[in-house]
Amino acid sequence: MSEQVKVVVVDGHTLVRFGLTGLVGQEPDLELVGETGLGAEAMAIVATAKPDVLVLEAVLPDLDGLQVARDFRDQYAELGIVLLASDGRDDVLFQALESGVSAFVTNTAPIEEVLAAIRHAAVAATSFTASGLAPAMARRDQPSAQPLLSPREAEVLSLLGQGLSVRAIATSLCVSISTAKTYVARLYEKLGASNRAQAIMNALKLGLLQSS
Structure with a gap:
């Protein structure tokens, strides 16, 4: 300059x-x-x-x-x-x-x-x-890495994977059966599933569950 x-x-x-x-x-x-x-x-x-x-x-x-x-x-x-x-x-x-x-x-x-x-x-x-x-x-x-499932939903998925019924899940989480049903329904929605078997299969594909 x-x-x-x-x-x-x-x-x-x-x-x-x-x-x-x-x-x-x-x-x-x-x-x-x-x-x-x-x-x-x-x-x-x-x-x-x-x-x-x-x-x-x-x-x-x-x-x-x-x-x-x-x-x-x-x-x-x-x-x-x-x-x-x-x-x-x-x-x-x-x-x-x-x-x-x-x-x-x-x-x-x-x-x-x-x-x-x-x-x-x-x-x-x-x-x-x-x-x-x-x-x-x-x-x-870079897209923010938001987890697919909330900690509670991940807990419900784990219990489903262990074969627990909705009533047993409610007991395990110390919530009412209706609340447990809501958790399960929300989980199915996120996983694109209509039943337990589909939910577990899709969770395995996504790496959200480990096969035993």
């Missing part, structure tokens, strides 16, 4: 803001042109300083940083926005992605990662980057 990248820092934590402004000031290709700890002051500072990149905290003392980011993106399509967060939870990362920011980094990220995010935002304002994006996407796309 031939010209210096103009940066504004908005962070409510004084020490973090001090560290960020010092970090930017040490880099020959970056220039600090404004700073504040309040989201309410950010819009005026950006309008005056006309930065290339805004480094913005996700949780500000006065405003929701994510909403501030959305407001800036709506008003300044070419502004690079780096969102800082205290943690990198998947839900926070995806909220950052949806807000239209250019980069997402955590407060504990290495200095090199923060600087890389600022430089990325300067040249690719509308292209999102985050170090944990790929694994987070993989986790989101």
Whole structure:
């Protein structure tokens, strides 16, 4: 980059803001042109300083940083926005992605990662980057492994497999016969069965029962 990248820092934590402004000031290709700890002051500072990149905290003392980011993106399509967060939870990362920011980094990220995010935002304002994006996407796309049967239904299946009658199942579980019948009916429905034999056969095929 031939010209210096103009940066504004908005962070409510004084020490973090001090560290960020010092970090930017040490880099020959970056220039600090404004700073504040309040989201309410950010819009005026950006309008005056006309930065290339805004480094913005996700949780500000006065405003929701994510909403501030959305407001800036709506008003300044070419502004690079780096969102800082205290943690990198998947839900926070995806909220950052949806807000239209250019980069997402955590407060504990290495200095090199923060600087890389600022430089990325300067040249690719509308292209999102985050170090944990790929694994987070993989986790989101992976279907949640919900068990087919509830613990109680698995217990009923085990008792059926042992040959117990509905009355005996009710006694074993300390429930009424009508409740036991409900458990068995629900179990049959989940297993696509109409009787005990079918239920046990289907459970064996699904690996829900071990053949003796």
